[in-house]
Amino acid sequence: MTAKRALTVLAATAAAALTVTATTTSAAAPARAAACGAGYVGLTFDDGPSGTTTKLLDALRQNGLRATMFNQGQYAAANPSLVRAQVAAGMWVANHSYTHPHLTRLGQAQIDSEISRTQQAIATAGGGTPKLFRPPYGETNATVKSVAARYGLTEIIWHVDSQDWNGASTDAIVQSVARLTNGQIILMHDWPANTLAAVPRIAQTLATRGLCAGTISPQTGRAVAP
Numbered sequence: 001m002t003a004k005r006a007l008t009v010l011a012a013t014a015a016a017a018l019t020v021t022a023t024t025t026s027a028a029a030p031a032r033a034a035a036c037g038a039g040y041v042g043l044t045f046d047d048g049p050s051g052t053t054t055k056l057l058d059a060l061r062q063n064g065l066r067a068t069m070f071n072q073g074q075y076a077a078a079n080p081s082l083v084r085a086q087v088a089a090g091m092w093v094a095n096h097s098y099t100h101p102h103l104t105r106l107g108q109a110q111i112d113s114e115i116s117r118t119q120q121a122i123a124t125a126g127g128g129t130p131k132l133f134r135p136p137y138g139e140t141n142a143t144v145k146s147v148a149a150r151y152g153l154t155e156i157i158w159h160v161d162s163q164d165w166n167g168a169s170t171d172a173i174v175q176s177v178a179r180l181t182n183g184q185i186i187l188m189h190d191w192p193a194n195t196l197a198a199v200p201r202i203a204q205t206l207a208t209r210g211l212c213a214g215t216i217s218p219q220t221g222r223a224v225a226p
Contacts, residue, residue, distance in 0.1 A: 035207070035210070035212060036210065036211065036212035036225070037210040038181075038182060038209055038210035038211045039181070039182025039183060039210075039211060039212075039223075040182065040183070040211065040212050040213070040214030040215075040223045040224055040225055041177075041180040041181075041182070041183070041184055041185070041186065041206065041211050041212075041213060041214065041223050042067075042068060042184070042185035042186065042213075042214060042215070042216045042222070042223035043065060043066075043067035043068070043177075043186060043188065043202070043213050044067060044068045044069075044070055044094075044134070044156070044158065044185055044186065044187060044188060044216075045067055045068075045069050045070065045188050045189060045190045045195075046070045046096055046134065046187065046188070046189050046190065047070070047071075047072055047075075047096065047100070047189050047190050047191060048069055048070075048071050048072070048075060048082070048086075048190030048191070049069070049071060049075050049076065049079045049082030049083060049085075049086065049190065050075060050079075050082075050190050050191050052190060052191050052193075052196065053079075053082045053085065053086070053190055054082070054085065055196055056190060056195075056196055056199070057085055057086060057089040057091070059196055059199040059200070060089065060091070060199060061089050061090065062200075063199055063200050063202070063203035064203060065199065065202065065203055065206075065213045066090050066091060066092070066213050066214075066215070066226060067091055067092070067213060068091070068092045068093075068094050068132065068156075068215070068216050069086050069091050069092065069093050069094065069190070070094045070095070070096035070132075070134045070156075071083065071086075071093060071094065071095070071096055071118070071122060071127070072096050072097060072098065072099070072100055072118070073095070073096075073097065073098035073099075073114075073117050073118030073119075073120075073121040073122065074098055074099055074121075076118070076121040076122045076125050076127065077121040077124070077125070079125075080124070080125035080126060083122060083125035083126055083127040084125065084126040084127070086127065087126065087127055087128070092132075092215055092216070093122055093127035093128060093130060094130045094131070094132035094133065094134065094156070094216075095115060095118045095119060095122065095130040095132065095133040095134070095153060096118070096133075096134050096136065097114040097115065097118055097135065097136050098113070098114045098115075098117045098118045098121070099114065100136045101114065101136060102136065102137060102139055103135050103136060103139060103140070103144050104135075104139045104140065104141050104143075104144060108143055108147060111143060111144055111147045112147050112150075115133065115147055115148060115151055115153070116151060118130075119151055119153075129152075130153065131152065131153065131154060131218040132153060132154055132156050132216055132218060133148045133151075133153035133154065133155055133156065134155070134156050134157070135148075135155065135157075138157045138158070138187075140155060140157075154218040154219075154221055155221070156185065156216055156221055157185075158185045158186060158187040159180070159184035159185050159186070160176050160177075160179050160180055160184060160185070160186040160187070161176070161186075161187045162176040162177070162186055162187055162188045162195070163176070164188050164189050164192040164194060164195045165189050165192065167194075168192075168194065169194055170194045170195075170197045170198045170201070173188070173194060173195055173198040173202075174198050174201045174202060174205055177198075177202045177205050177206065178205050178209070180211065182211070182223075183220075183222035183223050183224070184222070184223065185216065185222070185223060212225075214226055
């Protein structure tokens, strides 16, 4: 083969490779977009980390789901390795107060302590500095909001309550997820066995409806693309 011929063959091969790469890349992007065509929802789990956190993280990861974990400060302080595991599994860690009190019944200094100690516990455990805060029981008022804002936290409640804390069945939890629409957030918890059992079906339900599990925007308080 002449040198000129060899150069021609190499150029043709390189062009073909570039064409394949470009085609593959361009095909992958629409595929991802199509999978999340109906938008993003926020899966949230309160009250961890706990003895069931590892199993929950495994289930979420195995089913391609990411979620926001609203941790109690006392449990984050007691189980720093589980906070790091949440981050390693691709989850987002957020503030759910230190001892889960009724904040609206407390004075400003007590509210401040609940929020600030949780920020510190999560950061010390390796969970970063939370940007989101969920008041226990979803109970809030102007004082709670102002203290949260002082720490750069956006208050997040929910659009759908799975009722898993109230003994909801796995079927009922999955049906709750099926009610979510783009941008909405569902309340679930770290500890119920039925919630853990529901994870694979939650993934299937979202996929069937063209929804993906997203992150929660501190700017809008709604679920968005990660």
